[in-house]
Structures are given as C-alpha cells and as structure tokens.
Amino acid sequence: MKVCVLAGGVGAARFLAGLVTVTDPASVTAIVNVADDMVLHGLHISPDLDTVTYTVAGQINPETGWGLVGESWTTMGELERLGGAAWFGLGDKDLATHLYRTQRLAEGATLSGVTTELARSFGLGCRVLPVSDDPVRTRVTLGPAASGGLAGSEVGFQDWFVGMSHDEPVAALRFEGAELAAPAPGVVDAITEADVVVIAPSNPLVSIEPVLAVPGVRAAVRQRRDHVVAVSPIVGGRALKGPADRLMADLGIEPSVTGVARLYAPLAATLVVDSVDAGLADDVEGAGMRCVVTPTVMSGRPEAAALARVVIGHG
Amino acid sequence: MKVCVLAGGVGAARFLAGLVTVTDPASVTAIVNVADDMVLHGLHISPDLDTVTYTVAGQINPETGWGLVGESWTTMGELERLGGAAWFGLGDKDLATHLYRTQRLAEGATLSGVTTELARSFGLGCRVLPVSDDPVRTRVTLGPAASGGLAGSEVGFQDWFVGMSHDEPVAALRFEGAELAAPAPGVVDAITEADVVVIAPSNPLVSIEPVLAVPGVRAAVRQRRDHVVAVSPIVGGRALKGPADRLMADLGIEPSVTGVARLYAPLAATLVVDSVDAGLADDVEGAGMRCVVTPTVMSGRPEAAALARVVIGHG
DSSP: OOEEEEEOSHHHHHHHHHHHHHSOGGGEEEEEOOTTOEEETTEEEOHHHHHHHHHHTTOBOTTTSSSBTTOOOHHHHHHHHTTOOOSSOOOHHHHHHHHHHHHHHHTTOOHHHHHHHHHHHTTOSSEEEESBSSOOEEEEEEOTTOSTTOTTOEEEHHIIIIITTTOSOEEEEEEETGGGOOBOTTHHHHHHHOSEEEEOSSOIIIIIHHHHTSTTHHHHHHHTGGGEEEEOSEETTEESSSSHHHHHHHTTOOSSHHHHHHHHTTTOSEEEEOGGGGGGHHHHHHTTOEEEEOOOOOSSHHHHHHHHHHHHTTO | OOEEEEEOSHHHHHHHHHHHHHSOGGGEEEEEOOTTOEEETTEEEOHHHHHHHHHHTTOBOTTTSSSBTTOOOHHHHHHHHTTOOOSSOOOHHHHHHHHHHHHHHHTTOOHHHHHHHHHHHTTOSSEEEESBSSOOEEEEEEOTTOSTTOTTOEEEHHIIIIITTTOSOEEEEEEETGGGOOBOTTHHHHHHHOSEEEEOSSOIIIIIHHHHTSTTHHHHHHHTGGGEEEEOSEETTEESSSSHHHHHHHTTOOSSHHHHHHHHTTTOSEEEEOGGGGGGHHHHHHTTOEEEEOOOOOSSHHHHHHHHHHHHTTO
16 A cells, blocks of 8 residues: 655654554655755755654654754854854754765755665665755745844744744745745655555644645645545644644634644545544534544654554545 | 964964964964865865864864864764765864854855954964965866876865875866965965065975965065075975875975975075985075075974974074
8 A cells, every 4th residue: 555645844754653664664655845944054954854764764862853862962062162053953963964965965966866865874664755856945924023123024944943943923934946846756656646645744834835835746636635634733722843833823724623624625535633623523524524533642653653554544 | 573374284283383382373374275175065174274273272183183182973973874975084073163164154254254253263362364265276187197097187186185095196286266366355464564474384286386376475475585484394305294295296396395495486585494404405595595404393382383483583
C-alpha cells in the first residue's frame, strides 16, 4: 500500500515515524514544506526537511522537537561571544547538515537530490521530497496590534516564528515564489499513485498551504479527494505545538476541528480528530468531511503508530 | 612609531604577535592577503585574516599554525559521516568566525568592517585590514609534471594548497580580480604614514604578491622604499613552513635569500636574513638591498619580539 504524506515539521515528522513502523517504509513518500527555509550565515537551512529526516531516523532532540539528540553548542556559544546572529539555534552536529546541503547546492545539486542523499546518510527507509526544488518563502504581514511599531510590516517566516517567538499577531501570509515554483520530480506522481494521501497534523496555514500553493499540487490532491485523509492539528481548540490556533484565529478561521474541516473539505474526504473533539463530529460532517475519532496525541512512537494505522485504514 | 606590515599567514602572524609586544599595538597596522579566501559550504573563509587575528590574540592552535587552540571537531566529524567536503578543516569554534563573517557580509558589511569587528571581539590592540574589500583570488596553473592528467589545468588556491597538500608542481599563478580591486579604506594611508613598512616573512609569491597586486599598493610601497624592511621567509635555502621554496624554484626564482632579494629590491631598501644565511649577505647587497643578519626563526613570542625589534630598528 503506497502512502503519500503532505508534511510540515514536528507533527508530521512524528506521524511519519509511526507510519514507517506499520507499513513498508519503501512505500511511503513524505512531501515536505520548504517555505520555512532560509539562508542564515550563508547556510541553506530547511527546518521541516531536517525535522522529518531526524525524527524518522530516531535522532531528533525529543525535548525541543527540532535539532539532533545529544547535540553540543560550541559554535553557537562562540558565535554569541562574537556578537553574531545567534537567535536561530544550530547545534554542532546539525550544522553539518546545513554545510553539506549548502555545498551540494553550490555544486549544482537540487534540493530534492540533496534531501535524498541526507535521507540515505540518516538511514531512512522512506522517501523524503521537498515539495519543490525552487525557492518558496512564507512572508508574514504583522497585524495592527503588533508591538514596537511593527504593525503592517512584512517579515520573513523565521523572523516571526523564531525571532519573535511567534508572539506578534498576523494580518496576512503569502508564499513568495510559489507561483513560479515547479513541483520537485516525483511529487505529483507520488500523490497520484498513492493508495492513501495523508495531510499530516501540521499547521494548515504555514506548513500545508505552502505545499498546496506549488502549482499542480493542490489540483493533484483534489483529484484524489476520496483517498485523502487529513489529521487535525487542532485538539480541543488548541494546537498541540506551535501557533496554529492563534494564527487561525488571527486570520478569521475558527481554531477548532470544525475550522480545520472547513479548510480541508475541498481536498480531503476524511478528517481524523482527537477523542476530546468527539462532540464536534457532527460539525465536521456538516463541513463536508467524514469524521474519524481516535487518540491523535503522539507522545511516542507507539501512539504515532496507532494513529497511522487508523489513518491509512480510512484512505 | 607607526608600523605597517604586509602580511600573509603563519609567518606574518607570528611576527605581528611579537611586534605588538615591543611597540604600541595601536600604532601597528597589518595589511593582510585575501587571495587565499574562498567560499566553502556557503561560508566566506579568510584563512590569512583569521591566522593573523587568532595568533595576535594568543588563541592560535600552536601545533597546526591555523585554527583555534583547544578546538573540537564535532561538525567536521558529522560532515564526514554525511559524505561532505571535509578536506578543509574547520573546528567548531573556528566555524563561528566564518558564520559571523558570512552573515555580516550578507547584511552589507565590508570585509574590512567585519575584520575590525572580529579583531575587537578577539581583543586585538592593533589594526588588521584586508588589503581589499573586493574579491582577489589566487589561481594556480599546474606544471607539466603534475600527476593524474592535471598538467596545465588551473585550480583554486586552496584546492592546490590544502586539497593537493601543495604537492603538485606549479607553472603559473594569477590573481583573479586583482586588477579590478580597490585597496580597502586605510590601506594606502597606512603604508604612506608608517615610519616603517615591513614585508613580513610570508610566501613572496602567493601571500605578498597578491597584496602588492591590488592597484595602488605596489606604488605606495615603492615610494616608501627607504623605510621598507623585508624579512626573508627563506632560511638556509628552505621555507620554514609551506611551499615557498618549491614554488620559487618552480617559477624560476632561486629559493634563497638572494632570490628573495632580487624579488624585493625594487620595493624595500633592507632585507633581514637569518644568521645561517650570513654568508649570502654580499649577494643580497649585490641584488641592491642592505642586508641585516639576525635570528629570524620565531619559535615563540620572545624570538618574534626580538626579531621585530631588529626589523623596526632598520626602517
């Protein structure tokens, strides 16, 4: 059974780590958001690709959800002493990934090519694809209530997400470069040929939307609607991790499984929601999606595997 | 007394570390070669600037002559595991310098501006200037006896120096970009206003030549000829460190203090040679330079200080 997963960062990565334990990893393709990517210190950093790779490899830092386990911070400490831009944490081992990627890109490799090389080095059995080899970058327009005279200004995603700890309100999002980007080789085929397409429990607005925004991807998913299963990243009205709930509210979308259902109904026949949201099943159905209720909080690989089994059983 | 030192890497750095102990550091300006610079892993690496800064700061790795003392190698080890380009050693602390420089350059800072910032962070009392803020890059044409079908091909300086351990014979050198480069702010003034201009014991062909090749620098030095003192990097017919002797022979220049004198006579009135070369003093004078004989091997700061005292006494 072929499974294709549209993926952002932590939630998607945990889901994938469970999925590869309940199905043949070789039949799994993750299509990963690249709109969080940035160049910092001259290094091409792909946070979602790395979180997926490190997590599926069992090497993620379990406390932060990003970076590598057992990491050291020698370079960052020294960079801070030099007065450098140390707001984006890069561990010593993690840095090697960014050095490798940047050098290979400079040598002419594609992002999908480098991602495949890294996945192999980390011993992954599944396929990890950036949604595009072209640059797509989320730009965030801050809301009128933003502090420090920032209201209305547009900043890079990581400036908002990490630099401002995603504390400032958001008025709008756009995905720079998306309209000119092409899906990476294999992306559309993976969606088309999958038995089940999963929309992982990732931030719908800044992880899944920029994947769908690459021309051809949204249409390919919509064509498979009957076999598309989305997992709600909102549980009991809150995001398990990250700012999805506040971001949805900022942009006029109800931060609930019902709000998620309204977003995903055109793309997916089924929404998997957590048991705490069982009472909203009717609302989800009312929004046009079949509702499956099951525990969705992935505290560890066993919970992730159980969720993955339910999800692929409904595709 | 103002002293201006034309500098390459290790030899110049050791000389400067001695010099700042025998004269007011605030009156010392090092004008440093940038033709060994390169971009690797997306990082702007300036080997000679870093060697000078680290050495004067007392933080150089004394065993290698490059990199920082007490360094760790976590990132490099991981990069090697990933199959990355690990031929150019970058320690974890050293990496912070390259990250800092690269990010500041991307933000619009000049190389001389960044170098000043780094010198301040490392607590330097003297001024360190790259000879130019513009890119100058040494390109090496390999000689007919080069191995592996490489004869006649042109490679980057570090590919030859580090990648090939400077083992391959050299047919020609050129300094790409030099003719379009401008001296960094302060460079020509430092030469013009110095009481003594020193040509440090650096490789004449790949460290000093690309400094002189920046338009305006050679002329400024020549105008100060009476106050220019060169220190021979060749001692007893051999380079103390690096390939200067073989490079000189490859390019038809006698690898001796006499050969050095013939190179530097148009620019410097005085050549300081090591005691082992006392017998060649007449040859040096014959080549048109005053010859000063003194111990020049800088095993430590005291020896470097003694040499510096002799050198500035003859400017």
